[in-house]
Amino acid sequence: MEPEVYLKQKKARLEKALQQYLFASDTPVFEAMRYAVLSGGKRFRPLLLLSCGEYFGGQEEVLLPYACAIEFIHNYSLIHDDLPAMDNDDFRRGQPTCHRKFGEALALLAGDALLTLAFQVLAEAPVPRENPVLKDLFIKELAAAAGPAGMIEGQWLDISFRPEDKKQENYQKIALKKTAGLIMAAAVGGARLAGAEAFELEAVKKYSYNLGLAFQLWDDLEDLGLNDNAAGSARPNLASFLGKQKSLEKLFELQTAAVDALRSCGIQCPVLEYFVWFLQPKTGVLS
Numbered sequence: 037m038e039p040e041v042y043l044k045q046k047k048a049r050l051e052k053a054l055q056q057y058l059f060a061s062d063t064p065v066f067e068a069m070r071y072a073v074l075s076g077g078k079r080f081r082p083l084l085l086l087s088c089g090e091y092f093g094g095q096e097e098v099l100l101p102y103a104c105a106i107e108f109i110h111n112y113s114l115i116h117d118d119l120p121a122m123d124n125d126d127f128r129r130g131q132p133t134c135h136r137k138f139g140e141a142l143a144l145l146a147g148d149a150l151l152t153l154a155f156q157v158l159a160e161a162p163v164p165r166e167n168p169v170l171k172d173l174f175i176k177e178l179a180a181a182a183g184p185a186g187m188i189e190g191q192w193l194d195i196s197f198r199p200e201d202k203k204q205e206n207y208q209k210i211a212l213k214k215t216a217g218l219i220m221a222a223a224v225g226g227a228r229l230a231g232a233e234a235f236e237l238e239a240v241k242k243y244s245y246n247l248g249l250a251f252q253l254w255d256d257l258e259d260l261g262l263n264d265n266a267a268g269s270a271r272p273n274l275a276s277f278l279g280k281q282k283s284l285e286k287l288f289e290l291q292t293a294a295v296d297a298l299r300s301c302g303i304q305c306p307v308l309e310y311f312v313w314f315l316q317p318k319t320g321v322l323s
Contacts, residue, residue, distance in 0.1 A: 039310035046086050046096075047079055053100045054107060057157065068138045068146035069153075073111045076129045080251070080311070081218060082107045085226035087307045088240060094164065094230030101161035102174060102229060106222050108154040109182050113191070113218075115147035122195055123271060151182075164229040174225045181221040190214025197272040207274035208249065215255075216248025223247070239301030246294035247312055253287050254315040291315065 051074075058070045082103035089099040118125040118133040119140060125133050135143035158178075164170045180186055190213030197210070223244035227237055256275035260283075275283040294312045298305065 039307045042307055043083055043087070043310070046083055049096065050079055050082055050086070050100065050103060050107075053104050057104060057108075057153065064138070064142060065145055065149050068134055068142050069150055071137060072115050072134045072146060073107065073150070075131055077111075079107060081110055081222040084219065084244075084308075084311055085222040087305075087311070088223045088226035089230045090226075091303070091305050091308065092227050092230035092232040092236065094226065098162050098164050099226060099229060101157050102225065103222075105154040105157045105161070106178065106218065106225075108150045108157070109178070110218060112147040112150035112154070113182075113187060115143055115150070117191065119143065122191065155179075165231050167231070170229055170231065174229055177228075178221045178225060181217040186213055186217045190217070194271055201272075202277060204274070204277065207272055207277060210272055211249050211252035211274065212245075215252040216245060219248035219251060220244040236301060236303070239297050239303060242297035243294045243303075243308070246290045246297065250287055250290035250294065250312065250315055253283060253290065257283055257287070287315065 054073060058066065058073060060066065085103045085106060086096065086099050089102075090096065114128060115134045117123050118128055119135055126136055127133060131137075133143075134146060137143075138146070155175075158171075158175050161171065182188070190210050193206075193210045194214055197206075220241060224237055224241050227240045232240065253274055256273045257280065259273055260275050260280060278286065291312045295309055298308060
């Protein structure tokens, strides 16, 4: 099956699963949660989890709750990032941000609720391959990626960035913690839930590390106006630091390293490689 066809099918099933969780109540908090999550988005992380998991033999019905949990965590982080105390953004995905639509208090609670819901979903998720250890490891690694030493610290490094911090290693540290960590948790987590071998998990880890950094660099390039969909941002931006040409060269280097990590381990998967090469001006089904 062609990658775009496969991902369109998976995205449709994922949207239905997300809706099932988010229409559990009609309270204002759930309304704000639905507004944030169901307003569009690439679904990059949950689709990556499903793709990795199914490549290694995982079943969709087992993987879907884990994929939904990652998407809830991602959207909670976006709600909080957009708040005036953080990035102070007025628009996301072409519509007013959650706090502009519902007010800061309800947006804050909606973000909190999505984070909490994610771990409720994980607690209730099926045990993969009848092996509780796989589920426990997934939750542990996801919590680490999203927690105080992961995405939370990345956000703090982002908003506390100073002019004297403008060094490539500092930009990469922010990208690793704020963006790449959750992408790695999705890819490695999907493979782990499916029972991938240790050497395969290591390959997926290297793949998703480079993919995550490439994803952030492409986002930085969009902020410079390389893509017609660029939204602009005042946050730390590696592409601005390197310049467009060097950034494009670095992007290609990261993309190549991601694909090489898979192929060197014997993983020949057009869908996983699609995630790498979709980071172009015309992005296809994941846009």
